Amino acid sequence: MDATFDTHEVTNQVPPFAGRNLFDTDPLLVRIAHSVFETERVSGLAEFGGQCGSSEAFEMARMANRHEPVLKTHDSQGNRVDMVDFHPSYHALMRRSYEAGLHCEIWDSDNAFGGDRHFARAIKMFLSAQCENGHLCPVTMTSAAVAALRHQPDLDAVWSPKIRSRHYDHRFLPADRKTGVSIGMGMTEKQGGTDVRANTTRAERTDNGMWRIVGHKWFFSAPMCDAFLILAQTDDGQSCFLVPRHLPDGSVNPLRLQRLKDKLGNRSNASSEVEFHGSGGFLVGEAGAGVRTILDMVTLTRLDCAVSSAALMRFALAGAVHHCRHRSVFGGPLIDKPLMLSVLADMALDVSAACSLVMRLAQAFDAAATNENEAVYARLMTPAIKYWVCKIAPALVYEAMECLGGNGYVEEGDMARVYREAPLNAIWEGSGNVMCLDVLRVLSRQPEALDVVLSMIDADFGQKRETVSDVLKKLALASQDDPGTARILTEQLALTAAAAATQRYAPGLASEAFMVTRLGGQWRSTYGMLDSRFDGRAVVEAACPAA
Secondary structure: OOOOOOOOOOOOOOOOOOOOOOOOOOHHHHHHHHOOOOHHHHHHHHHHHHHHOOHHHHHHHHHHHHOOOEEEEEOOOOOEEEEEEOOHHHHHHHHHHHHOOOOOHHHOOOOOOHHHHHHHHHHHHHHHHHHOOOOHHHHHHHHHHHHHHOOOHHHHHHHHHHHOOOOOOOOOOOHHHOOOOOEEEEOOOOOOOOOHHHOOOEEEEOOOOOEEEEEEEEEEEOOOOOEEEEEEEEOOEEEEEEEEOEOOOOOEOOEEEEEEOOOOOOOOOOEEEEEEEEEEEEEEOOOOOHHHHHHHHHHHHHHHHHHHHHHHHHHHHHHHHHHHHHOEEOOEEHHHOHHHHHHHHHHHHHHHHHHHHHHHHHHHHHHOOOOHHHHHHHHHHHHHHHHHHHHHHHHHHHHHHHHHOHHHHOOOOOHHHHHHHOOHHHHOOOOHHHHHHHHHHHHHHOOOHHHHHHHHHHHHHOOOOHHHHHHHHHHHHHHHHOHHHHHHHHHHHHHHHHHHHHHHHOOOHHHHHHHHHHHOOOOOOOOOOOOOOOOHHHHHHHHOOOO
16 A cells, blocks of 8 residues: 655754844843943944844855865966865855954054954954854954064055955955955974974075075965965074065965865864975064064964854853753753753853953953053963863853754754864964963063952952962962963963953852852862752843843
């Protein structure tokens, strides 16, 4: 007997998460923005949040990661071209971020956000990274490159006006023929990795004002950028150079792209290996002071790493809450089940703390030029904050994926892509151990830095917290004799600052629960550890209110 199969109605599936304003649906971010900006400025941020959360933007993100960059070393006639082809969705994402000024607005003299430009940009980066994080690699590097270029005023005068342009121009042309440019970076080599002192790439002065560079880079980020800041050895030591894709006469600089990295995540963004075959470059800063010069760029990229990791956490939490509100199990909404609610609430505490902490750091960057205490905060806390925020992101995104069950593990949704993206920021621009060493380095050069930061933390708490301060001071002393304990110091410092930042921006139930559970000495290694002392539903609703 023939069987007739009708199409069955699909029930109990969650509606798409896309199609929402990522700013308006984030009460904490709205509160943080209103703490600094008047309504007109906040409205502009909300408009950008709508762009980033639209169904069209999410589809572009999916397509840019599904259709990965392709290396084209030669053309059809066999000529060497060393180019990378991107899907149109990647260019569309780049265009949106450029029009929003994410690559340049901290350097604009007429910036509408005035002295809060780092803070405003951090909010927009937080929104953009929730949609698609890969394209933000060249955006971040372009913005940060200006800090290094300012060590060489003649180069800065040539390149910064092009950098400040809001036009995204991906054409492969000499920079002086383009309406806008992007800047990449290459520091590490095969034999050294993080230890850039082991770099063997050499640069020799020529008689035309440029340097001739021979060597390689193991990670050469965003190879279709118009120029790159790299490190190379000179007779004076490690030096910083700007290496353009095109030479001053318009010819193509001999940069030989060897292959693109086949990465776990960050698939939309091209990371490559490169060889310099007598490539031309311009010295940036003093010869022999290359590490110090390029670190001004690296410091800014570390802020972006922390912001984008916090953004991935926020996206994962919001997606998990959305799923649990609309999915029915065992006779009722999944979010009503006590165990699930406990998990979501526990996650919400870390998301709120991470968001508060990176925005606090951005404010320190803004104030550093005129307030020495804020400069100290930025100096000490940048590595500590990057360490903690970037390290907790993968675990939180995984927990969010588990909330979705099998639907979170398939590529049709967004959670699998976000999960593969999550470990990256903890590795780029200095892995965890490097961040801990940087914390120790700051304390060794400026022993009073910890007292300065602790006094600022106390101000946010509204009272002096002797126990916390004593613990951190003891850890700092112990780490001087035993650097192997630096992770304990760094994590505890970040957790304490996170609690203070949450108290600054969102005092109440969430900040109290974070302090008790994260600073109270209770052992915990997974989410879902909130007990009945705290109203888990109120915590979740405060972070992700029902539409």
